[in-house]
Amino acid sequence: MPATEPLEAHLVLSSRYENIEIAERALVDLCEFAGFSGDDSYWLVTALREAAANAIRHGNRQDPERSVVIDYRIQDLEVTIRVEDEGEGFDLDSVPDPTDPGYLLRPSGRGIFYMRQFMSRVEFSRAPTGGTVVEMARRLEPEIRSQ
Amino acid sequence: MKSEIRDVDDVRIIELSGKITIGSGDVKLRELVDTALEDGKNKLLIDLAGVTAIDSSGIGEMVACYTTVTKRGGQLKLLRLSPKINDILHVTQLITVFDVLDTVQEGLAAFK
Numbered sequence: 001m002p003a004t005e006p007l008e009a010h011l012v013l014s015s016r017y018e019n020i021e022i023a024e025r026a027l028v029d030l031c032e033f034a035g036f037s038g039d040d041s042y043w044l045v046t047a048l049r050e051a052a053a054n055a056i057r058h059g060n061r062q063d064p065e066r067s068v069v070i071d072y073r074i075q076d077l078e079v080t081i082r083v084e085d086e087g088e089g090f091d092l093d094s095v096p097d098p099t100d101p102g103y104l105l106r107p108s109g110r111g112i113f114y115m116r117q118f119m120s121r122v123e124f125s126r127a128p129t130g131g132t133v134v135e136m137a138r139r140l141e142p143e144i145r146s147q
Numbered sequence: 148m149k150s151e152i153r154d155v156d157d158v159r160i161i162e163l164s165g166k167i168t169i170g171s172g173d174v175k176l177r178e179l180v181d182t183a184l185e186d187g188k189n190k191l192l193i194d195l196a197g198v199t200a201i202d203s204s205g206i207g208e209m210v211a212c213y214t215t216v217t218k219r220g221g222q223l224k225l226l227r228l229s230p231k232i233n234d235i236l237h238v239t240q241l242i243t244v245f246d247v248l249d250t251v252q253e254g255l256a257a258f259k
Contacts, residue, residue, distance in 0.1 A: 017170030042200075042231060049202050053169045099240045107211040110203035110239060117238045 006075035007034055013052075013068045015060035015085075020052045023070050027081070034074045040140055043118040044079055050111040051083040051134050059085025059132050080137040087131050092124055148172035149197075150179055158258050159188040160226075160251070164197025167205030176205070180212040180223075189221025192254045196227035206239060213244065222246075226254045 007030050013019040024045050031041035052068060060066035066086040073080040096103050098110045115122045119136040127133045148165040161179050166172050183191055193209075195201075201209075209225075216223040224246040228236065236242040248254040 020169070046200070046202070046235075049168065049200075053202065053204065057169070104240060104244060105210055105214055107207040107214075108203075110206060113239070114203050 004076055006073050008074075009072045011070040011072075013070065014064045015056045015062055015066050015068055016064055017053070017056060017062075019068070020049055020056070023048060023052050023068075026070075027072060030072055030074055031079070034079075036079075036140060044081070044138060047115045047118040047122075047136060047138075048081055048083075050114040051081065051136065054111045054134075055083050055085035055087075055132070058090065059087030061087065077140045078137055079140070080135065082133065082135045084127050084133045085131045086127075086129060089126050089130055089132050148175050150175065152179070152183075154188065155255055157188070158190045158192055158255055159183045159186070160192045160194055160254075162194040162197065165199060167198055167201040167208070169202055169204035172201075173204045173208040176208050176212060180216065184216070184219060184221070189216060189219055190258045191216060191221065191223045192226050192248075192251075192258075193223065194226040194251070194254075195229065195232055198229065198232055201232055201235060206235065206241065210241065210244070222258060224248060224254060224257055226251065 009026050009030060011023060011026055013022060027045055027048055028041050031044065052070065055068040056062060060068065069084045071082040095112055096109060098106065098113050103109065115136055119138045122134065122136040125133045148163060148167055148171060151162040153160050167176055180191065213223045226248050228247060236245065246257060248257055
C-alpha cells in the first residue's frame with residue numbers, strides 16, 4: 001500500500017474537564033475523515049479521554065492556567081496521539097495494577113490501564129518543562145477499516 | 148448524562164443515559180446513589196442501557212457506590228449493559244464484582 005499524506009491536528013486546551021469533549025470531537029472528526037469505523041474510533045476516544053483526564057487532574061491539578069497539548073496523527077492505518085501536561089511528572093512504577101484483587105475495589109487508578117488496554121503502544125516520558133508526555137498509538141487492521 | 152428514577156416496591160431503578168465520565172456523569176451518579184440511600188432505598192438497580200461511554204472515573208464511581216451501598220447493608224446491581232460497557236467491565240475484571248442482569252424482571256427478581 002502506498003504511503004498516504006498524514007492527517008494531523010494540534011490542540012492546546014486549558015485544564016478543564018469540559019475541554020475533553022473538544023479533544024474527543026477532534027479525534028472523531030479525524031477518524032471519520034480517514035475512513036475509520038465508529039467502532040475503531042470508540043476505543044481510540046476511550047484512551048484519549050483517559051490521557052486528557054490524567055493531564056488535567058493529576059498533571060495540571062485542574063489549574064486552568066496550565067495547558068494540555070494534544071497532537072493527533074493518522075497515517076496509513078496507524079493513529080498516534082500525544083498528550084503533554086505542565087505538571088511535575090509522576091512515578092509510573094508507583095501505579096498498581098487495578099485488576100490485582102487487592103486493588104479491584106479502589107475507586108481510582110484505572111486510567112493508564114484503560115490506555116494500555118485500548119491502544120497498541122503507550123509510552124510515557126518527561127517533557128522538557130518537567131510535565132508528563134504520553135504518546136500512544138494504535139494500528140488498525142485493514143479488514144476492520146470501513147470502506 | 149441523563150437519569151430517570153422509579154421505584155418498584157423497595158427497589159429503586161436508576162436509568163442512566165449518555166456518558167458517565169469525569170467531571171459530570173461520575174458526580175451525578177454519586178448524587179443519585181446518595182439520594183437513594185437518604186430516601187431509605189438500599190436495593191438499587193442501575194440500568195445502563197442508554198449509556199454510551201464510561202471512563203475510568205465513571206467506573207471508579209460505580210465501584211465507590213457499590214462499596215457504599217454494600218457497607219450499608221444494601222445491594223447495587225447492574226442492568227442491561229451495552230456490548231462496549233460489557234467489554235470494559237470484563238477488561239477491568241469488575242464483571243466479577245457486579246451482579247449483572249439482562250432484563251428489568253430479572254433485576255427485580257434478583258433482590259428477592
